[in-house]
Amino acid sequence: xxxxxxxxxxxxxxxxxxxxxxxxxxxxxxxxxxxxxxxxxxxxxxxxxxxxxxxxxxxxxxxxxxxxxxxxxxxxxxxxxxxxxxxxxxxxxxxxxxxxxxxxxxxxxxxxxxxxxxxxxxxxxxxxxxxxxxxxxxxxxxxxxxxxxxxxxxxxxxxxxxxxxxxxxxxxxxxxxxxxxxxxxxxxxxxxxxxxxxxxxxxxxxxxxxxxxxxxxxxxxxxxxxxx
Amino acid sequence: xxxxxxxxxxxxxxxxxxxxxxxxxxxxxxxxxxxxxxxxxxxxxxxxxxxxxxxxxxxxxxxxxxxxxxxxxxxxxxxxxxxxxxxxxxxxxxxxxxxxxxxxxxxxxxxxxxxxxxxxxxxxxxxxxxxxxxxxxxxxxxxxxxxxxxxxxxxxxxxxxxxxxxxxxxxxxxxxxxxxxxxxxxxxxxxxxxxxxxxxxxxxxxxxxxxxxxxxxxxxxxxxxxxxxxxxxxxxxxxxxxxxxxxxxxxxxxxxxxxxxxxxxxxxxxxxxxxxxxxxxxxxxxxxxxxxxxxxxxxxxxxxxxxxxxxxxxxxxxxxxxxxxxxxxxxxxx
Numbered sequence: 001x002x003x004x005x006x007x008x009x010x011x012x013x014x015x016x017x018x019x020x021x022x023x024x025x026x027x028x029x030x031x032x033x034x035x036x037x038x039x040x041x042x043x044x045x046x047x048x049x050x051x052x053x054x055x056x057x058x059x060x061x062x063x064x065x066x067x068x069x070x071x072x073x074x075x076x077x078x079x080x081x082x083x084x085x086x087x088x089x090x091x092x093x094x095x096x097x098x099x100x101x102x103x104x105x106x107x108x109x110x111x112x113x114x115x116x117x118x119x120x121x122x123x124x125x126x127x128x129x130x131x132x133x134x135x136x137x138x139x140x141x142x143x144x145x146x147x148x149x150x151x152x153x154x155x156x157x158x159x160x161x162x163x164x165x166x167x168x169x170x171x172x173x174x175x176x177x178x179x180x181x182x183x184x185x186x187x188x189x190x191x192x193x194x195x196x197x198x199x200x201x202x203x204x205x206x207x208x209x210x211x212x213x214x215x216x217x218x219x220x221x222x223x224x225x226x227x228x
Numbered sequence: 229x230x231x232x233x234x235x236x237x238x239x240x241x242x243x244x245x246x247x248x249x250x251x252x253x254x255x256x257x258x259x260x261x262x263x264x265x266x267x268x269x270x271x272x273x274x275x276x277x278x279x280x281x282x283x284x285x286x287x288x289x290x291x292x293x294x295x296x297x298x299x300x301x302x303x304x305x306x307x308x309x310x311x312x313x314x315x316x317x318x319x320x321x322x323x324x325x326x327x328x329x330x331x332x333x334x335x336x337x338x339x340x341x342x343x344x345x346x347x348x349x350x351x352x353x354x355x356x357x358x359x360x361x362x363x364x365x366x367x368x369x370x371x372x373x374x375x376x377x378x379x380x381x382x383x384x385x386x387x388x389x390x391x392x393x394x395x396x397x398x399x400x401x402x403x404x405x406x407x408x409x410x411x412x413x414x415x416x417x418x419x420x421x422x423x424x425x426x427x428x429x430x431x432x433x434x435x436x437x438x439x440x441x442x443x444x445x446x447x448x449x450x451x452x453x454x455x456x457x458x459x460x461x462x463x464x465x466x467x468x469x470x471x472x473x474x475x476x477x478x479x480x481x482x483x484x485x486x487x488x489x490x491x492x493x494x495x496x497x498x499x500x501x502x503x504x505x506x507x508x509x510x511x512x513x514x515x516x517x518x519x520x521x522x523x524x525x526x527x528x529x530x531x532x533x534x535x536x537x538x539x540x541x542x543x544x545x546x547x548x549x550x551x552x553x554x555x556x557x558x559x560x561x562x
Binding site: 080083084085086087089090092094095176177178179181193194195196197198 | 557
């Protein structure tokens with residue numbers, strides 16, 4: 001029917017070793033970074049949304065600013081920190097999947113925090129009232145709150161995952177798009193575009209979207225089951 | 229129900245993307261597509277000016293000096309920058325063995341019917357020992373230009389080297405300017421670039437070192453030619469121009485569209501040197517602010533710029549290897 005679709009199907013069916021490697025690195029990077037970001041962002045987000053203390057709104061504003069951090073800036077920052085002349089050069093992390101994950105976590109965590117905070121702030125008063133009525137302890141109130149948020153937690157995770165798999169600016173900078181090592185779907189698409197091979201770029205884009213679609217369907221099914 | 233709608237929406241997006249992919253190259257090449265059935269010529273852009281001494285494109289390889297005056301982002305000196313010296317030496321030595329030079333010289337003839345790179349006659353040949361990889365020296369970071377990578381030369385040469393000596397070469401490709409900047413930031417063990425002035429600056433600043441078995445820091449070993457390409461109709465009459473400089477002057481005089489890489493690459497540096505001095509075109513964006521009606525600074529890779537030139541029927545300076553691969557793939561770079 002058209003070249004890009006044919007190419008996408010051709011690429012998948014050929015099981016091209018380089019494509020498989022790109023898929024593996026992409027999966028490794030986006031799963032790791034989104035899970036770490038979720039683990040870091042959840043407690044902070046719930047705490048920010050549920051508690052009241054001086055300076056809370058300052059933290060929220062800071063977090064919202066970080067949500068809008070341009071990926072390229074984040075990439076540049078980590079590139080400079082871990083570069084051969086940067087302060088963390090001895091860790092030898094530049095151009096590895098690890099540094100890509102770290103940069104991604106910094107980008108994504110504020111998004112998890114922000115979405116959780118906004119949701120929790122909306123439900124916290126009614127949950128607290130219920131807990132008071134039932135005479136629950138502080139910890140149990142927290143558990144009840146988490147349970148109430150389950151749907152939102154999964155949504156936040158999906159958002160984090162989507163952001164992480166679609167990210168290109170930061171990962172191309174700290175990862176260097178090195179073949180067989182740090183080349184992910186998005187950087188590969190960028191490479192093909194730079195070489196003028198648009199249809200192969202779109203073919204990879206179709207594969208990327210299809211993976212996203214599958215992940216989304218699976219998690220949405222889980223989400224429905226859990227939150228019923 | 230809602231989920232079904234959302235899935236439908238995503239599918240719709242996929243289809244829209246696919247449709248874009250179809251219409252993007254097709255819309256511009258529609259009339260040509262029909263011709264394709266009769267003749268296999270899709271690319272209208274052709275070589276108009278070549279093999280001029282001013283268009284010589286020499287590639288050199290330089291090993292990064294671990295004792296170089298590295299500075300961090302604040303300009304403070306950094307002493308202990310890690311550079312894989314043994315690995316860089318092995319790769320440079322191998323690139324200059326008779327075997328590798330022969331491979332480089334023959335590259336492309338089978339696919340394109342033309343040699344893409346020529347071996348420099350005065351390239352210093354290496355016949356000595358080459359160290360095998362050890363656990364510490366295994367990974368070699370090569371910072372190079374897009375033209376070497378996109379022409380497929382490295383994919384052709386490096387597996388041979390890796391299989392023989394056990395190294396892994398990590399290739400980062402960017403324009404020459406960026407490739408050199410990466411080395412200066414301590415992120416490369418050697419560079420393979422094509423911009424004499426920038427290379428000499430790199431050597432003078434103390435960033436390069438002499439590899440055992442060679443005399444100079446800067447080892448030029450292969451070359452090809454830049455070519456001036458443009459629409460086959462050639463409205464500026466470039467083909468008939470006496471020299472490349474005249475050709476560039478004709479393009480500027482007639483305000484014919486010209487695509488510049490605009491990314492500080494070797495090709496960009498070469499192009500800047502070919503405009504007449506009165507125009508005053510330089511790397512700075514202000515220098516061509518008055519010429520935006522015909523001078524297009526693309527800030528993109530060679531392949532993307534070639535696609536642009538084809539679509540806009542513009543003139544463009546490119547290395548021959550990339551152009552031949554571009555034409556051989558009917559306007560697509562593989």
